[in-house]
Amino acid sequence: MTSDKEAKVADLRSQANKARWHILSTVTSSKAGHIGGPLSATDLLVSLYFSELNIDPADPHKADRDRFILSKGHSAIGLYSVLALRGYFPVEELATFDHAESRLQGHPDMRLTPGVDASTGSLGMGLSIGIGISIAAKKQARDFHTFVIIGDGESQEGQVWEAVQMAPRYKLDNLTAIFDLNGLQQYGWQEGESDRFDRSEPMGHIDLEAVMRGFGWNVISINGNDIDEILTAFDQNRALRDSGKPTAILAHTTKGAGISFTAGTFKWHNGIATDEQLATARAELIEGASK
Ligand SMILES: Cc1ncc(C[n+]2csc(CCOP(=O)(O)OP(=O)(O)O)c2C)c(N)n1
């Protein structure tokens, strides 16, 4: 890594630590919300908003801004934390998360929140929205890119696959789908049922790389919790802008990544931290953070 890139990665890691702290502490004080999905996507969201997207927080509706769609809309608090850190609204506003009058509802609402380009939360729809935006951009000869983050549990929705087969047909090289492959969705099996087939890997039995290539997409596979790898993937993706194909970034992540007690378990799909857990997370992310 060049020293410039090292400095950039270090800066983004520090933003990701802050975002993770906001995710856990905000959901805990609001007493509602998701933890594991926002944490698996944090490094992707930070890398998009602090490095990749052509956006202006002072002008959220800028005409030719890049578009971002959080198709796994239950991870809204992850998006809000990054939008706040990026300057779309004050970090203090996160404390209103999920309150009835708040601009920051439990799932993203494009009518309310500055920086949110699509309302999501009913899983399976984001890639279709991204295709519509990308086709419109092509028809109007406008030069912006659309990114969509999709969950692996979400990818069990049929609409995702209708969209996957449609995007290459329209040669949407202005569209990137990022699959957050954290290997978990909402629930595991009850204890004692572990001899049944394994629910922990929603897409684990599928060779997604071969499938996406077969549908006609470019494919880049990375560790989606490694900011250096994410930035490299974005560089490669930019080099594919005239390829005539959409690109899938297969981001292998850990659900609950970045906090010791939330990592790698469906049990923190949502949840509220105890005071002791908050102190542990604060020590890992803010006070003792060396990474
Ligand atoms: C259409 C629809 N069905 C069910 C749900 C309820 N739900 C919310 S999150 C979730 C699990 C999603 O798993 P995944 O896509 O893997 O997300 P992540 O692991 O990133 O949290 C489910 C079933 C929903 N929001 N929308």
Ligand SMILES: [Mg+2]
């Ligand atoms: Mg998942």
